[in-house]
């Protein structure tokens with residue numbers, strides 16, 4: 001019966017409109033639940049993703065206006081941090097670049113001693129080998145051995161990262177916060193602290209390791225900061241991005257109607273014949289801001305490996321499951337002070353008992 005109805009709607013060209021109406025209903029029904037409970041029902045999240053694909057991004061931008069009005073940007077006491085000193089003009093230029101192209105590569109680099117320390121943390125902390133297209137059940141939790149990898153992607157657990165003072169200092173960086181809130185148009189929420197390796201374990205790209213093009217859609221709007229912790233060349237798996245594809249109406253319906261599907265290089269190239277796809281190569285310490293609503297992937301690593309650190313700021317916690325990785329305590333005085341001043345930003349990570 002259901003299939004018959006779907007075939008009939010499809011025949012008369014009403015299927016997309018019916019799906020759209022259903023997504024509006026699912027999203028709208030989930031909003032009050034989210035407001036009351038602080039958690040998004042999965043049907044509402046699926047509704048948001050469906051609406052994004054149908055409206056080619058207009059729905060998320062529309063919802064973001066309301067989020068921005070309800071959670072205005074903070075008046076920051078400082079905009080100084082790892083990205084230098086951001087005066088009004090520079091902040092405006094960076095945000096304009098992000099709005100136009102979807103990414104910005106900073107001249108400033110993370111200090112070598114901090115890169116060393118994060119590498120040290122990576123090599124002394126166990127991490128999870130992500131399932132692979134060829135092997136859905138690799139070993140669970142291991143110490144990464146750079147000489148003999150056993151998987152394509154190794155992910156660190158956020159709780160193993162955020163207890164370190166160096167990571168807490170990065171979380172509290174005022175320059176990244178200033179850019180995030182200016183881009184998002186609202187007081188942000190820090191919702192991802194991550195670090196992972198990509199290795200040359202496989203000879204071909206892997207879908208599960210995010211080595212095929214895709215767009216992210218965990219939240220309504222967000223901005224990621226990537227920090228390269230190894231030198232990245234064309235053969236060590238640079239992150240790739242299709243400039244401008246984060247803007248509403250820019251990604252063709254032919255790709256969006258496939259939803260969260262992983263896309264091959266030729267499928268993307270076919271739809272963006274005149275776009276120069278960017279590959280982010282650079283020395284360790286390179287910092288990139290990116291709106292991963294645009295199409296992106298980690299290029300397959302041909303030799304060596306690549307270690308990446310990431311922070312994500314979102315305009316709202318509405319969306320996919322939220323992390324449950326509270327700080328054991330504040331190791332960083334800087335973060336403690338920032339959390340007191342800007343509670344919305346750090347609310348997902350605050351220690352349960354305070355500190």
Ligand SMILES: [Fe+2]
Nearest residue numbers: 210215216292
């Ligand atoms: Fe992604």
